[in-house]
Amino acid sequence: MAAILKVYRLAKNNFINDLTGEGARLYGGRWNKRGDALLYFSEHLSLCVLELLTRIDYDLITKEYSYIEAEVPLGLIESLTKPEKVVKGWRDNPPVSRTQDYGSTWINSKSSLGLSVPSAVLPKELNILINPLHKSFSKIKVSKSFPLDLDARVLNSK
Template identity: 45%
Template sequence: MRVFRIAKKQYLEDLSGEGSRLFGGRWNKKGMPMLYFSDSLSTSLLEVLVHLDFKHLTKDFGYIEIDIPDNLIDTKLKLKDLDDNWRDNPPKSITTNLGTAFLKANKKLALKVPCAILPMASNILINPKHKDFTKLKVIKVADLDIDSRLIVDTK
């Protein structure tokens, strides 16, 4: 499966999960490293835009595309398995506990979860401490070229 992540260029190839370890996220508790990817570049862009003011989306951002062997992805989690409030902000313990349990179990390299912004899309959570982590294949690292109409000029 091909997956995508957008970040500042200086962090694109940092696949340690350090950012999520320091701050936690919807699917992991603070102290647990996790990499957040999306099933498409456009879903990845939505994930960035929901957290970042448009004016901060500068030429400093790029994207990384990686390939994960399908057999290393846990795809069992379905929308119906989650509580009605799983999309709330700040994130509820249902999602942080689920993702943290996935990391601790350490059975699969990645977990496919619904995207909170657009649940018919998916995010792919990767455990950087998994024994099969080296089976990830970087396909592309590139500049993020988005339409200037998305960026609000504040001058």
């Protein structure tokens, strides 16, 4: 039996089951240019929440977001463990074009289904980039969606 990696994805309720990478294709992201479809997953659901909290308000997360779990064959994921060696400024905000160029080159090479990269928010944890156009995309097993049940104390300043 092949080793698998369980990963998580948060998205707005109306987009949670869309696994085409259309949002990233339309708007771009840290690791992709506009025009390149990509799915952003994390190794932990809590990292998904941290990533999202850098961009939107807490109330929107608890009311408008759901998550899915996916199982990805580990042998189909490349690893970029030290992005600073290949992409200067990879943690910059907003993302630098070099980071997007690196990711888009990887996407278009179709060298692997996934690419694990350190999170810019918390570099000791990993985000898993999934290429929805890769020939092995059908090997991913995706769960049904679940509502995000996040305790209100997460942002309590007391």
